[in-house]
Amino acid sequence: MQSTTRKIVILGTGGTIAGASSSATDNVGYKAGQLSVQSLVGAIPALASLPLEAEQLAQLDSKDMDHGTWTRLAHRVQALVDREDVQGVVITHGTDTLEETAYVLQRVLAPTKPVVLTAAMRPATAVQADGPQNLLDAVALAGTSGVQGVVAVVAGQVWSGLELRKQHTYRLDAFTAGADAGPLGVIEEGHVRQFRAWPAGTPLGLAVLPAPGKAWPWVAVLASHAGIEARALNAWQAAGLEGLVLACTGNGTWHQSLEAPLQALKDQGVPVWRTTRCAQGPIVGAPNEKGAALSPWAARIELMLTLLQARG
Numbered sequence: 001m002q003s004t005t006r007k008i009v010i011l012g013t014g015g016t017i018a019g020a021s022s023s024a025t026d027n028v029g030y031k032a033g034q035l036s037v038q039s040l041v042g043a044i045p046a047l048a049s050l051p052l053e054a055e056q057l058a059q060l061d062s063k064d065m066d067h068g069t070w071t072r073l074a075h076r077v078q079a080l081v082d083r084e085d086v087q088g089v090v091i092t093h094g095t096d097t098l099e100e101t102a103y104v105l106q107r108v109l110a111p112t113k114p115v116v117l118t119a120a121m122r123p124a125t126a127v128q129a130d131g132p133q134n135l136l137d138a139v140a141l142a143g144t145s146g147v148q149g150v151v152a153v154v155a156g157q158v159w160s161g162l163e164l165r166k167q168h169t170y171r172l173d174a175f176t177a178g179a180d181a182g183p184l185g186v187i188e189e190g191h192v193r194q195f196r197a198w199p200a201g202t203p204l205g206l207a208v209l210p211a212p213g214k215a216w217p218w219v220a221v222l223a224s225h226a227g228i229e230a231r232a233l234n235a236w237q238a239a240g241l242e243g244l245v246l247a248c249t250g251n252g253t254w255h256q257s258l259e260a261p262l263q264a265l266k267d268q269g270v271p272v273w274r275t276t277r278c279a280q281g282p283i284v285g286a287p288n289e290k291g292a293a294l295s296p297w298a299a300r301i302e303l304m305l306t307l308l309q310a311r312g
Ligand code: SIN
Pocket: 014, 015, 016, 017, 032, 060, 061, 062, 063, 093, 094, 095, 096, 097, 119, 120, 121, 122
């Protein structure tokens, strides 16, 4: 693999990587999305000599990510990857919903250039902040020829945008693939060691996304659990729910008290998709069932995109 001299554009969206705390030893009591992406880049001397552009697209704690910001981000990324002088795009993001943003971007854009999300588990003010190394790795990955698709790099590991899941609340290596497959590769001293193929596929295209200001379909996630009440589901149905993703127990089962409200939803034509609430593994025995191999959060996006395609 070889580095190119074309530009890498870094889009800032906030997160802990841009977070600040009043104490350098406090890794949890900080505010996300405080520092500009330009200042994050400026804090890494090794980036100074590279052909980079930095742009603040949003400044959020990613728990507050919304569909409108996804739409703006998707349009901006598409415009950048269409530029001849752009080699790749890096997106700084919060870890909490990084997997959702990565999934939607890959399904809508399936870029043939690298679009690399990165993040941090500790704020920029921490004694040992992880953000600078992650950003450096992301720029190196985006500058590596042959890399394509939406991927994420955190703690030296490269994840597919269609697979990654946040699995730890605190550890620096907070992500997994949620399956048995592991990362796509690792990045060591700026060099990529690849294990599996980069994400690919046919993009749905920007036209699938609702116009700015228009609502996305209302698709909710409900986890089945001991003692669950059917009332919530009845209330959602009455309020106009358009799709449901069940985070099922084990290998795709749900509490018997959900039988009647689920049937009522199905009778009304509301799609109900199964996923598992287990941290690892697909629903085994359901290879053709949409969503059964996805996390509940990725399945929610996939179902929204399916409903948007049907809207035409
Ligand atoms: C966020 O997701 O914006 C806050 C948490 C983090 O980035 O780790």
